[in-house]
Amino acid sequence: MTTPPGFKTEPRRVMDAVRKMVPFMRQPFSPGELALGIHLRGNVALYESLTGIIKARLEGRASLPEPSDPLKCKSVLARDGELRWLLSRLELIHQSPALQPVEQPGEQPA
Numbered sequence: 001m002t003t004p005p006g007f008k009t010e011p012r013r014v015m016d017a018v019r020k021m022v023p024f025m026r027q028p029f030s031p032g033e034l035a036l037g038i039h040l041r042g043n044v045a046l047y048e049s050l051t052g053i054i055k056a057r058l059e060g061r062a063s064l065p066e067p068s069d070p071l072k073c074k075s076v077l078a079r080d081g082e083l084r085w086l087l088s089r090l091e092l093i094h095q096s097p098a099l100q101p102v103e104q105p106g107e108q109p110a
Contacts, residue, residue: 040094
């Protein structure tokens with residue numbers, strides 16, 4: 001079995017290697033998203049109402065006639081893309097578990 005470069009100096013235990021990967025696997029949230037997550041995780045009605053408002057806004061824009069000016073069309077597409085990103089971010093925040101501190105190796109608490 002070959003060892004990838006840079007792993008010769010890494011810890012030999014699998015547990016240590018996994019613990020080093022955990023921070024890279026977690027989704028980074030801004031402080032505002034963390035505060036919003038507290039309210040969204042336990043409140044399905046709030047999540048559904050927020051997503052309903054955003055989806056209604058997207059549908060309302062879709063029902064408008066397309067602008068003939070390419071610059072206006074580009075701005076409409078950018079706003080719609082931002083709303084779609086917001087929807088996906090709300091879903092991620094709603095479905096993410098509460099962040100738990102990563103256990104540090106060492107002695108077990110008494």
